[in-house]
Amino acid sequence: MTQMSYMEAIRDGMRVEMKRDSGVYIAGEDVAQFGGCFGVTAGLYDEFGPDRVMNTPISEAVIVGHAVGAAALGLRPIAEIMFVDFMGCCMDELHNQAAKMKYMFGGKAKVPMVVRTPCGAGLGAAAQHSQCLESWFTHIAGVKTVMPGTAADAKGLMIAAIRDDNPVMYIEHKQLLGLTGDVPDGEYVVPLGKADIKREGSDVTIVAWSWMLQKSLAAAEKLAAEGINVEVLDPRTLVPLDKDAILKSVSKTGKLVIVHEEIKTSGFGGEISAIVAEEGFDYLDAPIKRVAAPDTPIPFSPILEQTFIPSEEKIIEAVKALF
């Protein structure tokens, strides 16, 4: 076990797999000597050399598209897209090519690739560099979507994502890059599709991931002081989704609050709500609540941006409204 940051944990996960499997390589904008826009790949160029850590031109379509071809031939590319907001520039390569190749070809192809990309607001980066867009990807059959919320999960999910034989969107949060935690050494794998109860409780279930997991844990502490015992469940991966863990927790607490940083309309909270309404309606003794960003682009001014981002106060308010 080593204390390290979420960013170091992502890097450690990539390093472990690059050492183990010569077919794993990294390609993206400024990922080589520069170490990536946020420094996530720092040092990997020196460690693994120019054949395995490669700068690309500012060409998102071919960054993701070339990864599809390389993966179909058996390599395991990690394609970095500098901000998840830029996925619009390469969406065809993900949703029509990577995601569908296996199915369209009658099962006779594998596309083991990872698209690594940061999401999230809070840096004053405004409308085109701050979004959370996970529901774009969960709506594509054939793609998995991974959203680590702790340093240990960042490593374990990265290793699992690289080893997975499917296209995986690995979405890290910019606000979490400096978050530290104990991270297991070596080949630490967190299986995709397995939720984690980050805080046990009996009165209400909060389902939250990525940065909102941390906010929900902080809110849960404050609520505990007021006598509300919150269970915080981190699905860790949205596809595959550990539905059973969510239903089990709701069956225990009878109340559900979903917290995400995506805008509310068509956000993944709607999907979780629908699952619980369809399959766990009898467990509920209060309406399901969603805490999400408003349906707006992300504003620049700090006061506006802070108003946009779901806050601890809003989470606390939503929980209290159920009692």
Next chain:
Amino acid sequence: MAEKKEQLLEMYKTMVRIRTFEKEAIDLFAAGKFPGFVHSYLGEEAIATGVCANLKDSDYICSTHRGHGHLIAKGGKLDLMMAELYGKSTGYCKGKGGSMHIADVDLGILGANGIVGAGMPIATGAAFACKYRKTDNVAIAFFGDGASDRATFHESLNLASIWKLPVVFVCENNGWAISNSQENHQNITDVSDRATAYGIPGVSIDGNDVMAISEAAEEAIKRARKGDGPTLIECKTWRHRGHFEGDPGAYKDPKDQEEWLSDAKDALVRVEKKLIELKYANKADLDKVKADAQTEVDAAVKFAEQSPDPDPSEVLTDVYTV
């Protein structure tokens, strides 16, 4: 000489097989035998044939929505292709892909593709894998003049150039991006001019001359295998049919259409003339090639028609690799 004769005869056979398959597919589609879209390769047979004649089984191609010809030229089996057009469980994709998604990864066919211009990044990545694994295999990206306006074209040529990847970009310039003529969709005559922008060789050749295509492809493929990077080959040709079956192609000037379909221009007739002229074959030989192709296609149709539909449960399989 003997080698050249063998090569030309072999290419002729491939072209005849493509033409026969395509004519049959058009008729079957018109008769309502299978659903979906059919984009005919009639008239463009020389390109896939001339390029793929220079490939090994271990090389890769990325095809297009107009993909039947590429697949046949790379070794695709007509019965499995026809069964896929019919959506049958015995088809290349178990009936899940249809005309626009036929693939045979084992033969290096990384798929037809329903998205114009989408094959180029994938071929670039396949070429990257060939180089990364230190093989001398190459990848070919087929695409049309319309696709050369897409970002994927520019991004792929640029990346392949700076990484010196073993890929050949083969533009089948048939003069039409669906209903939009080349002069209306780009302000150049030669798509190969665009190679200059990426610092790679670019050539424009007669896309109905299978020997010229084979020679240009041979040079580009050699260059790629040696590690000297990509080439853009533009083959100027003509789409005999509409964009898809059901499109009468009313936007074409009938004079152009007539000229391109004439014996003087038709790629297949030109090879026949050449074979006779060089005394590589006589009319009876050519007729036999055609009859053999028809027999093969008839068998493919029979196979497709007699094959079972997929089990409805198949809709749920093959989404993820587990």
